[in-house]
Amino acid sequence: AAGLTGCGGTGGGQTAELLRSRIPLPPKFRVPLPIPPEKKPTRSVPGADHYDITQRVREVEIVPGYRTPVFGYDGMFPGPTIRSRRGRTAVVTHHNELPVPAVVHLHGGHTPPEHDGYPVDLIHPEGWRADQHGGHMAGDTRRGSREYVYPLDQPAATLWYHDHRMDFTAPQVWRGLAGFHLVQDDVTDALPLPHGDRDIPLMICDRAFAEDGSFRYPALDPSLRHTPGVRPEYMEGVAGDVILVNGAPWPTLEVAAARYRFRILNASNARRYRLTLRPRPAGGDSFAQIASDAGLLAAPVPHDRLDLAPAERFEVVVDFSRYPVGTEVVLGNDLGSGSTADVMRFVVTRRATDDSTVPSRLAEIEPLLPGPSAVRREWHFTRGVVHGHQGWTINGKPFDPHRMDARPRLGEVEVWRLFTDLHHPVHIHLSPFQVLRRGGRGPGRFDGGWKDTVDVRPAEFVDVAVRFESFAGTYLMHCHNLEHEDMAMMSAFETT
Numbered sequence: 363a364a365g366l367t368g369c370g371g372t373g374g375g376q377t378a379e380l381l382r383s384r385i386p387l388p389p390k391f392r393v394p395l396p397i398p399p400e401k402k403p404t405r406s407v408p409g410a411d412h413y414d415i416t417q418r419v420r421e422v423e424i425v426p427g428y429r430t431p432v433f434g435y436d437g438m439f440p441g442p443t444i445r446s447r448r449g450r451t452a453v454v455t456h457h458n459e460l461p462v463p464a465v466v467h468l469h470g471g472h473t474p475p476e477h478d479g480y481p482v483d484l485i486h487p488e489g490w491r492a493d494q495h496g497g498h499m500a501g502d503t504r505r506g507s508r509e510y511v512y513p514l515d516q517p518a519a520t521l522w523y524h525d526h527r528m529d530f531t532a533p534q535v536w537r538g539l540a541g542f543h544l545v546q547d548d549v550t551d552a553l554p555l556p557h558g559d560r561d562i563p564l565m566i567c568d569r570a571f572a573e574d575g576s577f578r579y580p581a582l583d584p585s586l587r588h589t590p591g592v593r594p595e596y597m598e599g600v601a602g603d604v605i606l607v608n609g610a611p612w613p614t615l616e617v618a619a620a621r622y623r624f625r626i627l628n629a630s631n632a633r634r635y636r637l638t639l640r641p642r643p644a645g646g647d648s649f650a651q652i653a654s655d656a657g658l659l660a661a662p663v664p665h666d667r668l669d670l671a672p673a674e675r676f677e678v679v680v681d682f683s684r685y686p687v688g689t690e691v692v693l694g695n696d697l698g699s700g701s702t703a704d705v706m707r708f709v710v711t712r713r714a715t716d717d718s719t720v721p722s723r724l725a726e727i728e729p730l731l732p733g734p735s736a737v738r739r740e741w742h743f744t745r746g747v748v749h750g751h752q753g754w755t756i757n758g759k760p761f762d763p764h765r766m767d768a769r770p771r772l773g774e775v776e777v778w779r780l781f782t783d784l785h786h787p788v789h790i791h792l793s794p795f796q797v798l799r800r801g802g803r804g805p806g807r808f809d810g811g812w813k814d815t816v817d818v819r820p821a822e823f824v825d826v827a828v829r830f831e832s833f834a835g836t837y838l839m840h841c842h843n844l845e846h847e848d849m850a851m852m853s854a855f856e857t858t
């Protein structure tokens with residue numbers, strides 16, 4: 363393996379191993395940015411919209427001239443975008459026509475436990491023989507399809523759905539199982555932010571390609587093995603040399619000289635990004651951040667660079683009227699080098715009227731204030747021994763879906779202190795949290811608002827305040843470096 367010596371050669375803290383493509387890399391900035399199509403409900407009833415999604419293998423052209431088989435929601439990568447309104451239930455029935463079991467998790471969803479995609483609550487494809495493939499760790503398994511009910515009683519936010527099968531999340535997401543689920547509400551709709559075709563989701567992820575155009579991944583056919591799909595040399599996580607945005611390599615988007623809202627998601631297995639605009643706009647910061655993982659910030663935060671760990675979302679407004687018409691603006695990645703130093707390109711092609719603004723107040727955010735008697739828990743994310751092999755552990759233990767590591771009480775604010783040996787993007791299911799402290803100081807530049815994933819950096823601790831609400835049951839906290847997750851860096855807790 364072409365190792366990245368632990369930091370991507372940039373000192374920026376890349377911890378993944380680089381997997382190189384075995385086809386010539388496609389030229390940059392040639393393909394237009396695709397926008398994932400919106401999913402239409404199969405039917406709507408008072409208070410709820412019903413959707414049907416079929417997970418299946420399909421060949422798609424990602425690199426011009428090559429066919430890539432993907433595991434796709436409706437055969438697409440990214441999957442179709444679901445758009446919901448706060449308080450309107452989305453009922454999504456997933457039909458599994460893949461050659462492997464699947465689990466669907468709505469990341470950032472305030473979801474009852476039986477619909478949250480617990481990693482052993484599998485949807486087996488018809489004809490799947492669990493006994494042939496190791497039917498251990500049985501959960502609430504269904505055959506053929508499963509209905510997921512999402513109440514979505516939560517503020518507007520950029521959520522995403524992806525696979526969560528125990529031990530196989532990384533290879534299954536790598537093969538394409540990820541899509542956007544956008545929640546809207548009246549508070550956000552009333553703001554004069556850019557909207558319509560100037561409100562664009564950007565799913566950024568990296569991949570590597572084999573000689574035949576298929577995705578490269580360390581295990582050739584993890585679906586047919588009982589063991590996790592990662593070889594030890596990739597235990598840091600898998601990174602590719604091709605950057606995709608909405609499934610296209612280094613695409614281009616023609617924009618008007620106006621403000622755009624971008625909903626940026628890092629859907630990579632293990633790669634972190636430091637996004638910048640090249641050239642920088644005249645007079646001012648590149649990005650106005652308006653929202654974080656779980657919704658609007660209280661007020662916009664200006665940034666010249668955006669640090670994104672896997673699974674984090676940043677919503678930003680970019681004002682292209684600060685560039686002369688004709689300017690080509692590259693969305694760069696300062697943590698990458700060579701092919702991975704660029705993400706996509708904008709071309710400012712025309713003047714336009716623009717009545718959008720970025721208001722100086724965006725939303726009311728209730729601060730989570732832990733009282734003196736608040737429950738405090740410590741979680742150590744470190745290398746460790748997992749069933750006799752090297753793996754990743756939390757408090758020294760590998761994931762066991764039947765062991766509860768905490769029993770937080772619903773409605774109470776707790777403080778969770780997250781310690782790490784390396785970079786670990788820590789994600790907590792069910793309820794968002796607020797960062798109280800990072801490395802002994804206050805929250806960092808990228809920690810504002812309601813978060814559901816926080817990048818904990820080497821030898822650092824982060825304190826978060828969290829208050830679980832509404833649903834009693836079993837949920838997860840885990841590292842969202844998906845190889846780390848598959849190598850057991852996950853913990854179950856039960857809200858009571």
Ligand code: C2O
Pocket residue numbers: 467469524526673789791838840842
């Ligand atoms: Cu985005 Cu538990 O996952």
Ligand code: CU
Pocket residue numbers: 754785786787841842843846847851
């Ligand atoms: Cu990790």
